[in-house]
Amino acid sequence: MSDREPPTIDTGLSAIGVEAAERYYLASQWTLMRRRFTRHRLAIIGLAVLGLLYFVALFAEFFATQDIYRRDSDHLYAPPQRIRFMGEDGISLRPFVYPWRVELDLETFRNRYAPDTSRKAYLRFFARGDEYELWGLFPSRIHLVGVDEGTTLFLFGADKFGRDNYSRSLYAARTSLSIGLVGVAIAFLLGCALGGVSGFFGGAADMAIQRLIEFMQSIPQIPLWMALSAAVPRQWGPLQVYLSITIILSLVGWTGLARVVRGKLLQLREEDFVMAARIAGSTAPSIIVRHLLPSFLSFLIVSLTLSIPGMILGETALSFLGLGLRPPTVSWGVLLKEAQNVRTIELHPWMMIPGLMVIVTVLCYNFVGDGLRDAADPYKSN
Amino acid sequence: MTAYVVRRVFYMLITLTLVSVVGFAIIQLPPGDFLDTHLRQLGITGAQLSEEELQDIRAYYGLDSPGYMQYFVWVGNMLRGDLGESYSYRIPVGELVGERLPLTVLVSLLTIVVTFLLAVPIGIYSATHQYSLGDYTATVFGFVGLATPNFMLALLLMWISLSWFGFPITGLFSSEYLDQPWSVAKFLDMMLHLPVAILVVATGGTAGLIRVMRGSLLDELQKQYVITARSKGLEEASLLFKYPVRIALNPIISGIGGVFPELVSGTVITAIVLNLPTVGPLLFNALTQEDMQLAASIVMVLSVLTILGVFVSDMLLLWLDPRIRFGSEKATA
Numbered sequence: 001m002s003d004r005e006p007p008t009i010d011t012g013l014s015a016i017g018v019e020a021a022e023r024y025y026l027a028s029q030w031t032l033m034r035r036r037f038t039r040h041r042l043a044i045i046g047l048a049v050l051g052l053l054y055f056v057a058l059f060a061e062f063f064a065t066q067d068i069y070r071r072d073s074d075h076l077y078a079p080p081q082r083i084r085f086m087g088e089d090g091i092s093l094r095p096f097v098y099p100w101r102v103e104l105d106l107e108t109f110r111n112r113y114a115p116d117t118s119r120k121a122y123l124r125f126f127a128r129g130d131e132y133e134l135w136g137l138f139p140s141r142i143h144l145v146g147v148d149e150g151t152t153l154f155l156f157g158a159d160k161f162g163r164d165n166y167s168r169s170l171y172a173a174r175t176s177l178s179i180g181l182v183g184v185a186i187a188f189l190l191g192c193a194l195g196g197v198s199g200f201f202g203g204a205a206d207m208a209i210q211r212l213i214e215f216m217q218s219i220p221q222i223p224l225w226m227a228l229s230a231a232v233p234r235q236w237g238p239l240q241v242y243l244s245i246t247i248i249l250s251l252v253g254w255t256g257l258a259r260v261v262r263g264k265l266l267q268l269r270e271e272d273f274v275m276a277a278r279i280a281g282s283t284a285p286s287i288i289v290r291h292l293l294p295s296f297l298s299f300l301i302v303s304l305t306l307s308i309p310g311m312i313l314g315e316t317a318l319s320f321l322g323l324g325l326r327p328p329t330v331s332w333g334v335l336l337k338e339a340q341n342v343r344t345i346e347l348h349p350w351m352m353i354p355g356l357m358v359i360v361t362v363l364c365y366n367f368v369g370d371g372l373r374d375a376a377d378p379y380k381s382n
Numbered sequence: 383m384t385a386y387v388v389r390r391v392f393y394m395l396i397t398l399t400l401v402s403v404v405g406f407a408i409i410q411l412p413p414g415d416f417l418d419t420h421l422r423q424l425g426i427t428g429a430q431l432s433e434e435e436l437q438d439i440r441a442y443y444g445l446d447s448p449g450y451m452q453y454f455v456w457v458g459n460m461l462r463g464d465l466g467e468s469y470s471y472r473i474p475v476g477e478l479v480g481e482r483l484p485l486t487v488l489v490s491l492l493t494i495v496v497t498f499l500l501a502v503p504i505g506i507y508s509a510t511h512q513y514s515l516g517d518y519t520a521t522v523f524g525f526v527g528l529a530t531p532n533f534m535l536a537l538l539l540m541w542i543s544l545s546w547f548g549f550p551i552t553g554l555f556s557s558e559y560l561d562q563p564w565s566v567a568k569f570l571d572m573m574l575h576l577p578v579a580i581l582v583v584a585t586g587g588t589a590g591l592i593r594v595m596r597g598s599l600l601d602e603l604q605k606q607y608v609i610t611a612r613s614k615g616l617e618e619a620s621l622l623f624k625y626p627v628r629i630a631l632n633p634i635i636s637g638i639g640g641v642f643p644e645l646v647s648g649t650v651i652t653a654i655v656l657n658l659p660t661v662g663p664l665l666f667n668a669l670t671q672e673d674m675q676l677a678a679s680i681v682m683v684l685s686v687l688t689i690l691g692v693f694v695s696d697m698l699l700l701w702l703d704p705r706i707r708f709g710s711e712k713a714t715a
Contacts, residue, residue, distance in 0.1 A: 214393065215400045218692050219685040222647035223665055224404070227681050230669035231411035309529070316531050317651055323669060336533075340655075342540040355534045362529035 033298065036375040043371020046364035053361060057173040059134070063144050064167035065153050067130035068330060072152065072162035074102060077348050079113055080157040080165075083123065096120040099151045110347075121151035157350035159338055168330050169354050175331035177361065179246055179315045180308040186250040188304060191257025196288055198258065199265025206262070213255045221252050225314060229323045238329045245324050249311045260303045264296035298375070306369040309362040316358050332358050386700070394693050401685045402460070406453050408678040460682075468668070468676040475679045479661060486660040487687065489653075492580050493645055497587040502634065504588075505595025506627060509603065520592055527589025532648045536582045536655040543578065583652045587645050595634055602626035632699065642691040646684055 037043060056063050072078075081097040098115035105112045127146030133139050147153045156165035198209040228248045232241055268274065269292070277287050312332075318324030319333025320340070327334055332354040338344065339351040459466070465475035508517045602608065603626055611621050653662030661680050668676035 211393065211396055215397045218397055218643060218689050219401060219404070219681075220643045220646040220650070220688050222650050223681045223684050226650070226665065226669055227408045227674075227677050228411070230672070230677070231408070231674075313531055317533060320531070320533055321651070321654065321666060339537065342537060342544055345537055345541045346544060352534070352537075355531065358531060359526065359529045359534075363525055366525055366528060 033375040037371050040367075040371035040374055042367040046367030046371070049360065050364045050368065053173060053357075053364075054177060056170060057177050060170040060174050061132040061134050062140075062142065064132075064164075064170050065129065065143055065146055065155065066164050066167050067132070068163060068168045068171050069328065070130060070163065072158065075100065075152055075154065075158050075162040076111060076160060078102075078111075078152070078154050078158040078162065079348075080350050081115075081152070081154050083155075092120070094122050096122045097147070097151075097153060119151070121147040121153065123147060123153070156353045157348065159351065165335075165350060165353060168335060169332070169357060172330040172332045172335050172354055173357065175242070175325065175329060176312055176315060176333070176358070179242070179249070179331070180312045180365075183246045183250040183253060183311040184304050184308050186247060187253035187257055187307060188300075190250070190254035192261055192300075194254070195258030195261030196265065199262035200269060200284060200288055200292075202266075209258070209262075213258055216252055216255045221314070222317065224252070225249065225318055226321065226323050229318050238325075241325060242329065245315060245318065246311075249314045253307050253311060256307060257300070257303055260299055261296070264299055265292060268292050268295055298372075302369060302372045305365060305372055309365040309369075312358065312362060312365075387697075390693065390696055394689060397689055398686065401682060401689070402457055403453070404685075405678045405682040406456055408681060409456075409674045411674065465679045466675045468673055471673075471676070475676050478664065478676065479679055479683055482659055482661045482664060483683065485658070486649075486662075489576075489579065489583065489658065489660055490646060490649055490687070490691075492576070493583045493587070493649065494642070496580050496584040497591060497645070498634075500584065500588045501591035502595055502631070505592045506599060506622075508592065508596040509599035509630075510622065512600065517596075520596070524589040524592045527585050528593075530586075532582070532586055532652045533655045535585055536652045539578060539582055540656070579652070579656055579658055582656065583645070583649050586648050590644075591634060595630060598632075598634070599626060599630035602630050628702075632702065642695065643688045646688050646691075650684070 078100050081100070083095050083097055085092055085095055097120075098117055099119055099121050100113040101116040103112045103114070104110075123145050124147065125145055126142055128141045129143040129146040131139065131141045145153070154164055154166065156169055159165055159168070194209050194212075198206045225248055228251075229245055232244045236244070265288075273291060274287060277291050282290070315324055315331060316333035316336065319326075319331050320336045322337060325331045325334050335354040336352070336358075339348075339355070344351055456466075463476060465479065467473065468475050468478055471478055504520050508520045511517050605626075608621070608626055611625065612618075649660065650662035650665060652658075653660045654666045657663060661683065665677055665680040665684075668674075668680065
């Protein structure tokens with residue numbers, strides 16, 4: 001734990017094995033954890049992908065290609081446009097897309113789309129497009145990619161109003177990804193407080209809190225979530241709904257955390273250093289915060305990481321059913337609501353892309369959580 | 383052991399009481415009381431009734447008494463099997479739920495059985511063939527299964543069945559049997575639909591359980607007694623199933639307690655997507671129509687089912703693990 005200079009030990013031995021072992025014994029806990037985490041290749045990949053996702057979500061306005069509410073009545077349910085370097089007339093160094101040629105199918109009365117190979121819409125980087133305000137503060141019209149006026153760029157296709165699925169998915173990422181973080185923050189506070197009280201004081205408080213946790217864990221989450229979120233008043237604004245859904249999700253999430261905190265505290269409070277602190281006259285809160293918390297912080301981080309995916313999946317499921325977030329707010333669940341029946345998937349499979357993003361996100365969180373779990377106890381040999 | 387069972391039953395009763403409080407709270411959640419909803423349903427605005435008439439109705443339904451009294455009346459009615467009346471269906475909630483309960487229980491139980499039949503052998507294989515192709519496949523399947531929302535899986539399977547067989551699998555019965563009384567033909571028809579539904583629901587749970595089984599068996603396999611037994615020449619198969627697998631099964635069995643609520647949860651959403659005749663879609667309809675009486679009853683019924691499931695799994699563990707039977711506190715913690 002300490003960052004003190006390691007004492008120099010002169011054993012007279014210079015064998016590499018001894019040196020390596022020495023480095024191991026002299027390394028701090030955090031160094032060992034980092035070393036072990038970086039050995040977990042999937043966790044590193046997961047962390048990188050998550051980093052990218054969060055970065056894109058943070059600057060969604062810039063990475064989006066157009067305004068997410070702009071409707072294009074000529075391109076209802078337009079399929080995704082492929083970015084090409086090869087055209088009919090050979091290789092182009094500038095990437096481009098073919099605009100859609102739209103025809104009405106007289107049998108089904110649906111639009112039929114075919115690439116219009118006579119025209120090319122070149123992708124422009126840092127192009128001027130729809131106006132936006134980054135985080136509601138900085139007005140701009142620069143987007144990462146765009147195409148000229150009069151042509152279209154639907155990277156993930158368009159929805160039933162001809163809105164761009166790609167831009168909407170990016171904005172949705174911001175909502176869905178942040179719900180996990182905010183929810184976990186609330187769960188963290190609740191879990192630490194209740195788990196701390198339970199583990200440190202024991203006795204009647206412990207008994208009551210344990211029963212509460214048992215109760216929370218034994219009722220099926222989703223029906224409860226559904227019932228609670230259905231009770232969120234219809235007239236509430238987007239922010240209020242967002243907050244209430246997050247709180248509902250974290251109402252269940254804190255229990256696992258409280259269990260970890262309690263278990264570790266029970267184990268640690270018997271340790272000599274706690275006794276020493278107590279004899280030295282430290283108060284209970286200061287022992288918890290200054291001595292105990294650092295000792296199990298790594299375990300806390302693991303269970304925090306592993307509880308984020310549950311919240312993201314929960315939000316997605318609730319919004320998918322129409323009980324969670326509601327339009328005009330966009331989240332992955334809200335977008336997936338458009339793909340609620342099997343016909344949609346058959347005819348417009350690109351409406352499922354937000355679902356893929358959910359899977360990738362949850363997968364990455366699980367990988368990172370797995371890596372962290374291995375790293376959390378670096379003294380355990382495997 | 384008796385003390386353990388008694389304590390367990392006592393805890394279960396406490397949990398059930400808490401569940402009933404939550405159920406009552408759900409009914410009270412929407413703004414306004416039963417009467418407002420009731421009048422809205424009848425298309426009567428408050429203006430058409432005088433203040434006195436309103437008071438009379440309130441007194442008739444016991445709405446003028448304090449909250450805790452209403453709660454006790456509600457619990458009392460429930461214990462006598464009266465779950466109240468659904469606003470949206472205009473029939474007793476008990477009938478509505480009862481109609482769908484047998485199939486809900488059937489689907490849940492079958493799902494658990496299928497989950498185990500899939501997860502335990504795959505987990506054992508994964509652990510004994512660590513880092514083999516099969517292990518990697520199971521691991522990938524496990525992770526992706528955990529990461530995929532249930533409803534997406536249901537949608538995907540519906541889509542696959544639509545593109546392969548030309549019809550989507552929804553519900554448990556073909557349309558011609560929907561309103562028919564039970565018959566051999568209807569039963570056979572259900573047997574055709576059931577596997578897909580169960581498979582979808584079971585996938586999520588299976589993915590998680592494989593990882594638990596693999597992890598706990600790997601831990602066991604490293605222990606000294608396994609090495610000792612092996613060095614004494616015990617045959618690999620009998621060694622495996624006689625000792626480590628039995629111990630590794632413990633977290634799985636006690637895990638049913640943890641998995642059970644998740645399974646019931648997962649079933650609700652899958653059932654809504656697949657339109658199964660279980661209580662899931664009923665709950666969804668109730669919530670969208672603000673029929674809180676019905677919704678609360680369903681949440682209660684599902685919770686009670688889950689709590690009973692957890693209790694049964696604890697009793698199973700008691701039977702399976704002698705350490706608990708002989709009262710070692712460590713094993714119960």
